[in-house]
Amino acid sequence: MQGTKIQYKTYEKKDFSHLKNLNGISDKTLEIHFALYGGYVTNTNTLNEKVIELTEAGKSGTPEYAELKRRYGFEYNGKVLHEYYFGNLKSGGSDEPKESSAIGKAICDTYSSYEVWKNDFMKVGAMRGVGWAILFQDPDTKVLSNHWVTLHEEGNIAGFKPILVMDAWEHAFLLDYKPAERPKYIEAFFSNIDWAAVESRLIK
Ligand SMILES: [Fe+2]
Incomplete structure (x- = not known):
């Protein structure tokens, strides 16, 4: 079918400018972080455009295509x-979900108590290197588990749903804390969690 154009979605940068006055994470950090996030949206669109251009030109098998x-x-x-x-952040968030809430129950069902789960999540987030601490849910078993993702892509589990996501790259806290003070950032992160947003991600 000659002349067929490949369809793709151009992503828009989502607006998180309502996030201000977080506890322990400064507005300046957020401002820089939003700009970094915008770079990923732009680069995702650019990658799609370039790869589709090559595909439409019949150059899918080239090294350039493979690298992109x-x-x-x-x-x-x-x-x-x-x-x-x-x-999963908001000003006026809270450190802990209600024990009777769906997310509180889901965490306790898996980890026996909120404290055990939180300690584990924090230790994952404090692992050396840059990446993410993520509480995932297995869509088959509905069971929750904490994971480390190196950079952005190494360690994600195909099909698992991110429920709570914490950026553990240094750009997420370096204006507010020293590199060795990541645990303080993690504590600050916890105090700003929007548990209603987290709970809304659960697969029932
Ligand atoms: Fe980040």
Whole structure:
């Protein structure tokens, strides 16, 4: 079918400018972080455009095509994980969900108590290197589990749903804390969690 154009979606940068006055995460950090996130949206769109251009030109098998295709995991996940991260924060958030809430029960069902789960999540987030701490849900078993994702793409589990996402790259806290003070940032992150948003992601 000659002349057929490949369809693709151009992504828009989501607006998280309502996030202000967080506890322990400064507005300046957020402002810089929103700009970094915008870069992932732009790069995801650019990758799609370039790869489709090559595909339409019959150049799918080229090294240039392959190298661009390899970048998808980094740019797409960089975009998506930041949207989950900003989406589970709010000014006036809280450190702990209600024990009787669906998310409180789901966490306790798996980890026996909120404290055990939180300690585990915090330890994952404090792992050396840059990446993400993510509470995932297995869509088959509905069971929750904490995971480390290196960079943006290494460690994601195909099909698992991100429920709570924490950026553990240094750009997420370096204006507010020293590199060795990541645990303080993690404590601050917890105090700003929007548990209603987190709960809305649960697969029932
Ligand atoms: Fe980030």
